[in-house]
Amino acid sequence: MTERHGKDSETLELRARISTLEQLLDVYERSVMEQSDRLYEEQERIRFQKTLLESQGEASLDGILSVGVDGTILFANRRLSEMWGMSPPAVGTKSIDRVLRAIGERSGDSEGFLERSSGDEDGEESRREISLSDGRTFEQYTAPIRSREGKNLGRVWQFRDISAFKEIDRVKDEFISAVSHELRTPLTSIRGSMDLMAGGVMGELPSEAMALLKVGQKNCDRLVRIINDVLDIQKIEAGRMEFSFGVIALEDVMAESVAAIQPYGERLGVALQLESSAPGVRVRADPDRLMQVMDNLLSNAAKFSPAGGTVEVKLASRGHFARVRVEDRGPGIAPDFQGRVFEKFSQGSAQPPRDRTGSGLGLNIARAIVERMQGSIGFRPRPGGGTVFYFDLPVWRDSQHAEPAR
Ligand SMILES: Nc1ncnc2c1ncn2[C@@H]1O[C@H](COP(=O)(O)OP(=O)(O)OP(=O)(O)O)[C@@H](O)[C@H]1O
Ligand SMILES: [Mg+2]
Structure with missing residues (x-):
């Protein structure tokens, strides 16, 4: 009787333990499922962000290239290879030297470009213009890629074709310069005629006419001064103002x-x-x-x-x-x-x-x-x-x- 009683209680205890274990397993299973769901969502989110970033990079009218600290290409859009006329850089490979050399050669300044670009490794952001041997002008922007904690993760380059702006600027300068010169000649002649009249070639003028003539002379001088100033500014901006030291x-x-x-x-x-x-x-x-x-x-x-x-x-x-x-x-x-x-x-x-x-x-x-x-x-x-x-x-x-x- 006692023996039987002992066995029953052992079985009961075992069952209770199994049930507890089953419950624990259940909880564990549910938690693993939840975690894997969350992980999946997170992966999806990261995949979406990546696609979004890449499509934004591809949609840019500028050529973009980003590189990790070890020289691995992180991103390069199609526009970059179009602009520089080179084969698309292979993302994930350490081919930055090849890419920079290709860019350097096409900008007609291979060594200088490589040197400056590698010198930029830890440098701050910078912007400069590059004149290509084929007549195009690019604006180059480069900046370090930094983590939130300020750790250097690599570098990004961006190239913008500003040839059209440069051309518009040149045409505008030429236009202003031509118009200014054209204005100056008739103005000098108007001033000359007024001077002659004021000097009495037509006989003595009534004082009212003389006063009007003075206003004309003064405004003529003023216009000539403004035209000369505009021409000076243009010369300065084009680096063509002459100095006799x-x-x-x-x-x-x-x-x-x-x-x-x-x-x-x-x-x-x-x-x-x-x-x-x-x-x-x-x-x-x-x-x-x-x-x-x-x-x-x-x-x-x-x-x-x-x-x-x-x-x-x-x-x-x-x-x-x-x-x-x-x-x-x-x-x-x-x-x-x-x-x-x-x-x-x-x-x-x-x-x-x-x-x-x-x-x-x-x-x-x-x-x-x-x-x-x-x-x-x-x-x-x-x-x-x-x-x-x-x-x-x-x-x-x-x-x-x-x-x-x-
Ligand atoms: N001595 C001054 N006292 C007060 N304001 C001044 C003085 N000098 C310059 N300014 C201010 O700076 C502005 C720019 O001067 P600036 O000499 O470039 O042009 P401007 O005299 O108006 O025209 P411009 O010199 O082309 O005939 C002036 O219009 C004025 O507002
Ligand atoms: Mg002034």
Whole structure:
């Protein structure tokens, strides 16, 4: 009886254990199923992302190439091989050297391209233009591929064919240049005729006619000035502005500029004062171009000055540089305009009180000229009101063996 009882309880216990194990197995099975479902979904999501990225890459009008740190091609779209006329790079292979060599050869700069590209390995992003021997121009953008933690995972290159933009730009420049030149000739002739009339070739003119003629002359000059400025800007942008450098005494050019602008100052009731604490300081510059810079700074200062005001022109030496300052007591330059003062065609909202002519080109040209002479230009508010425009030019030392001064 006891033995039988013992066996029964053993069986019961075994059954209970089996049932528990079955339950556990059930839970485990369900969890594995859930996990595998999740894994499947995740795989599907990654596959979708990959397809999406690849189709976006393929849809791009730019050629795209991405490479891992070990030189394995991660992605290359069809446009890349079309643009460079090469067989499509094999994704997953370490063929980056072959691809870069092919690109380098086609850009007519095989070694330079490879060198610069490998030099870019850990470098930051960069953008530059590449001129191909077949006349096309590409813009190349390259940047490192970084993980969220900032680890370097490789590099991406993007090439954009900008030949059409370049061509439009060239045609636009040619057009402006041709129109400007065409305008200048008849304008010179109009000005000549008006000068003759004002000089009395038709006999003495009634004072009303004379006044009208003066308006005509003034506006003719203004148009010629704007055309010349536009042509100058074009020359600067095309790197074709000519300079005739010589070693010159800066104070002489300043005195000449002040004298030239004096009549304009008188008309506006503004006095010009020249002060120098560095007489005899010399610079290597083109005196006519320097006059152009001075002319704009002085005319700006005069036209923004109140009637009865004074413009001070100062020359000082600061170490290796000579500094020219033009100080006015005008309205100053509004903070929201300060970042655009040197941009072309930019004019602030403050209106000059009497002379409202101007096209916003003067300072853009002045900056280009000063920079061509290894100098820099800037401005700051004048304590007590007004603005100080200044430019620095490297001082010329005799030990530099110059060509003789002009
Ligand atoms: N001394 C100054 N005081 C106040 N504002 C100035 C001064 N100089 C320049 N500016 C501001 O900067 C703008 C650009 O000057 P910039 O000399 O380039 O053009 P502009 O004098 O208007 O025309 P342009 O010089 O082509 O005849 C001016 O229109 C004016 O708003
Ligand atoms: Mg000006």
